[in-house]
Amino acid sequence: MNIVNPILPGFHPDPCILRHQDFYYIATSTFEWFPAIALYQSKDLIHWQSIGHVLDRPEQIDMRGLGSSEGVWAPDLTYCEDDGYFYISYTLMHNWSYDGPRDMHNYVTRSRSIEGPWSIPVKIDSGGIDPALFFDEDGRTYWMRNQWEYRAGFDHFAGIVMQEFDRTSLRVVGEKKMVFAGTGLGKVEGPHVYKREGYYYLLTAEGGTFFDHAVSLARSRSIWGPYEIHPENPVMSSQLEPNHPLQKVGHASLVQAHDGSWYLSYLCGRPLPSRGRCILGREAALERVVWADDGWLYRSEPGKAPSVVVQAPKGDEHKWEELPVRDDFDEPKLRTSYQFLRSHMDERYCTLTERPGYLRLRGRQSPTSRIDQSLVARRQTSFVYEATTCLEFDPKNPNQLAGLIAFYDHQHFFYLTKTNIDGPCLTLYCADRGRWIEPIDVVPIDDGPIHLKARMRYDKLRFAYSMDGEAWSDIGPL
CATH class of the missing domain: 2.60.120.200 (Jelly Rolls)
Structure with missing residues (x-):
């Protein structure tokens, strides 16, 4: 069986993937659209169905006054075994088009069930984008995000900062530290941490969200760094293949499938053949990856550019009932689409x-x-x-x-x-x-x-x- 990319066609930016029990879940950005933070589920990584949105009540969010492509950015979806909560962190972006200081506020919401109800979001901090949580084996929780630098003459994407996080009070504690300045690709953002065989692996997006977008990887024995960069970084990018059907590849997250195989979820854009514009927006896709003997992650196929057709995990195919193309509005609620x-x-x-x-x-x-x-x-x-x-x-x-x-x-x-x-x-x-x-x-x-x-x-x-x-x-x- 094969996965065909994109798995979520159309506007589905910044996909974050999670496996919990028998299901895979993906959360995507929704920018200025309400309800906010789209959720999808799958049992085989091939077929996906909408299960609603995280921020679906007016008391959770109000984006009136925000500009186009502002609003909710880069949800990070995680599950904490210690307390039994699903967590989602995200950025609420204001005045992105302004050249000076920008208001970028980061929130957390949680729920006992993936289908909600999700809690009233709690503001954690400001001054950067793409927050994420990592739950370590010793019970500690860490909060990480991009650090924004607004001053002229500086790289606006200053690096990745990290701080401990208290799940009881839902607040950061202790000192905030810069743990990763990025690679030569620049514009580091979208951090996710994974622990494997004694290493902390820091997965980030770099190169900006246009055609130089890329997936970068670094690792360290300590979560606080220093982090060494993947010897063949970036792990994945289409920047050197302008004719590839999947462009703008980046903002990845990692999941281990039920059969032990590994996959990256990532965003991509499909340009128009004639004009090169990605009118469908940023779409969600999957790539099969492998851990090599050197302890680093690589695509399962040669090269850096992603695959349109990807080998699926072993197991039975699970299709969902398709919604009718025609909607006669004869149900009590609007469809989640x-x-x-x-x-x-x-x-x-x-x-x-x-x-x-x-x-x-x-x-x-x-x-x-x-x-x-x-x-x-x-x-x-x-x-x-x-x-x-x-x-x-x-x-x-x-x-x-x-x-x-x-x-x-x-x-x-x-x-x-x-x-x-x-x-x-x-x-x-x-x-x-x-x-x-x-x-x-x-x-x-x-x-x-x-x-x-x-x-x-x-x-x-x-x-x-x-x-x-x-x-x-x-x-x-x-």
Whole structure:
């Protein structure tokens, strides 16, 4: 049996993997989307299913006001045998695009069950990103993260710092120490520690999150260092293979499978063939690795670049029941594949119960807002797709809009909308690097329900509409 990468296509950055009892779990970043921190489970590393989110209650997090790609970064998922808790640490990023000091706050939440409920997050510290916990054999717990340096003339990614952590009070104790300055690749972040045969292995991401991204490894007899660097570092990267289908490889975590084999989970990006942009975002993937006689970790295949097809662990294949492609909104809750922007949308603005079999939304702010929007979205997981919906909406003026949106962030989207400009009509609004564009003249339509469709073919998006769901008319430029 084989694993085919990416295992979680579409926007699934910073995957952190954990094996507990008979299951594998992965937690991924969700940035400014709510609910936050996506969770998936598998029994064979091949097939994965969503089991919800960690931060799924409004009292746990409020990201209103945060910019695109800020919010929740780099969850670290661990399990402590001593106290029976699952732990997740993460960064809540503010003002990332600012050149000076940046507000990056680190939190911990925990739960007796992977499916929750997860506790109200506790703020641990600030001043760096990508926190992680390590539970040592002697009962001690350690907190580690990237150290951020904002001053001009310094490397912003200053290194990896570590401190002891008290699980009872959920706070760091003792002195914070710099344990690893990184390698020559630069921009060290995303630390994870693993202990094996008397060594502490420090796995990090380096090179930045673009095409120089890489997986680095170092080890030490003491958790406090000094750490020696892997003799053939980086362990994995696509930086020297520009035509490889999996690019931006990095931010890895390590797991031992049930058959004794080892795997790295990591993020990657799949560029468009024509333009080189990774429009699906950072995706989650797996790589089989081996421990060599020299005590270092290597890919199981020659070279540094990852494999698209990977040998799975021995054992039975376990498939999950697939959700129907069509959603008639006839269940009491939205599927876990749907998310909102920045904050919870309660029954006042998003309800499945007022009119069973329909999703009813009440409008709030515009698509460019960073505060309150009535937007229900799901990930694009393929370069080729069709999305269709039926809309019932009776706008009275041009300030009332509803429709179907292809949304990258608040500065980049295409929005096919029904509105009222001297009568009911369709129009298309676009945001390109923050510039508001109206590429077409309005299209008058009849009153009543209308079907809307988006067709994506790699870097080509085409909208269409239909009054009966059968006869379709294209709208807007290709």
